[in-house]
Amino acid sequence: MRSVLAVVLAICLAGCTTMRPMAVPISAQSVGAGVKVGQLVRILTRSDRVLDLKVTALEPEALFGRAEQGDGKLYKVPYGAIQSLEAREFSGPKTTGAIGAGVMLTYGLVLAAAHAVGKAFEREFANR
Numbered sequence: 001m002r003s004v005l006a007v008v009l010a011i012c013l014a015g016c017t018t019m020r021p022m023a024v025p026i027s028a029q030s031v032g033a034g035v036k037v038g039q040l041v042r043i044l045t046r047s048d049r050v051l052d053l054k055v056t057a058l059e060p061e062a063l064f065g066r067a068e069q070g071d072g073k074l075y076k077v078p079y080g081a082i083q084s085l086e087a088r089e090f091s092g093p094k095t096t097g098a099i100g101a102g103v104m105l106t107y108g109l110v111l112a113a114a115h116a117v118g119k120a121f122e123r124e125f126a127n128r
Helices: 002-014 028-034 092-126
Strands: 017-021 040-045 050-058 062-067 074-078 082-090
Touching (some): 040 062, 050 074
Antiparallel strands (some): 040 050, 062 074
């Protein structure tokens, strides 16, 4: 039963975030309004390089972030070099839906197991 609950919890947590694209052109004002230090972002640079970063600082001329995978390198990305930017954020509706679905799935599994056990007992004791 614990393994089922672990799987349900993992599914629920997977639905808790969403990537939100920022309006183009990217500027210090638009990034400052939609991105916070510590947030995860995906940047497509004008040279077609994709960077998945955890924002460490927002300066007037550039965004600073640490690579989420690989060597954890620190990047300075000037706003003018950003072609597109998506910020990961918490999604209330997705989380609510995922938790509701997980609860209903767990409830259904418990009911099905109880029904199967009940039927097995009926068959066992009906023959005696």
